[in-house]
Amino acid sequence: MYRSKTYRVRPDSEVLEDIRKAADYYNRIGQLPEKIFLCDGDALGAPMESLERSLKLIAELFPDVKRVGVYATAENMLEKTEEELKRLSELGLKIAYLGLESGCDKVLHLTVKGNTAQEMIEASIKLMNAGIELSVIAMLGLGGQKFTTSHVEETAKVLSAISPNYLSFLTTIPVPGTPYHRMVERGFEMLTVKELLGEMRDILNKASFSRRVLFRTNHVSNMYPIGGTLPDDQEEIVNLLENWYEEAPVGTYPPKPAHM
Template identity: 40%
Template sequence: MHYEGTVIRPPSEADSILLQVTLGCSHNKCTFCGTYRGKRFDIKKDDVIFEDIEFAGKHCRRQNRLFLCDGDALVIPMRRLVPILERIRDRLPWVERVGVYANAKSIKMKTDEELARLRKLGLKIAYMGLESGDDKVLEAIRKGADADTMITMGKKLKKAGIKVSVTVLLGLGGRKGSLDHARETGRVLTAMDPDFVGALSLMLIPGTELHDQYEKGEFQLPGAEEMLTELGAMIAATNLTDGLFHANHASNYLPIRAHLPQDKEKTLALISQALDGKVPLKPEYMRAL
């Protein structure tokens, strides 16, 4: 496989075929993210992509899921994305699901009919980085979309039959804005009603704007208990029809896997016990991105 630079995939795609079709992220302006800072966004050439699909056809026959890397493959124009999905279906007929990262801009670029067509070609899940439902936070981190746009784009994916997995970032509102960030994020998640939610805890990365703001005292990172309180407030404000809420990423202090709405009260009780010191938190040295 022809991999270039850092290749990132969601935790749930750990066992998937990783097909790199783009380089970097089409937005690449978020103040907290340093993943693609040294990589200029580009779409890889078709012959390279198709060669990698052929390689997967020979060597990845036990993997029934495939993820399109890098940061935002949905931005690829239909005239190129359709043949890629058709080639995957033709050469890798055992692949049951194709996944992709998607941001508000790339979703908006596709019509309802185009998204439905991509779904028929195997694109069954899209991962959206909501990060926060608080417009003040979204503007501060230069996300490129407000909360209402995020809601609209999430619903657009669901209308096409594509499952939606949303990532939110605990601590992103800082210490002062922690609870506003939590409650507004819960409100937006309720409106989007995604199939999956993944809550990560903010870890500051040297070289990013947010890390620089922290160094200057312009941003205060919430501590472990504050992030846990934030998580509780977020879950309390989140009402999903039928979804999984995960907070079991390596960055989190307390692993949580809740099926909402039925596990909501049990999960809030667990967080309360942890805040009371009855459930141990992950020590700082064990946390990771």
């Protein structure tokens, strides 16, 4: 998503001005938000001082806000101390979104993720211990035919070790112009709709969660939206996925959503 952009931390003056403008707008329309998201793709990588200033101003100008969220990587979760993460939580940062993608190191290397599965686990536990909720995203079909077995096995292990507060699955789609599309053009074997359902079923069947996890697959890339709370609804969801798997046609591939 962000490969065409060079990562940089915007000056505090710009960010704080954006927050003030947003507050002016919402005050004019008389509808203050309860949730705010700090953009863009890796906001937790900003310096601690910058995040503190932003969160303090949000608390001042948006008194109704109950939760501030960010995208995060294992790298920047590990870079910050647990005390720093606790401080951010105290200032209103209540949820971070982590693109786990896969628990298989070979798949993570293939997709140039930049972190190992063990680093994902350590970072996630550190973040949640600091009082920040974690939403984890895993990618169905990311390892293709070659790595599907290890992708399922290792992703289930990592999800079990993390037991995030929220879990969602996205389907890997070969959008033209992306590295994944070029891999497919060079012979990377995608999974069929039936096989993607099998991956989701098997990951959930193998995973074991130590806390209640809110589960959703309502992203536009998914053909089969489903949701529930794990582990309470886990068996029911696995059985439903098995039924869909049995009914799914053989040899068909997921269509690319029109607006992707």
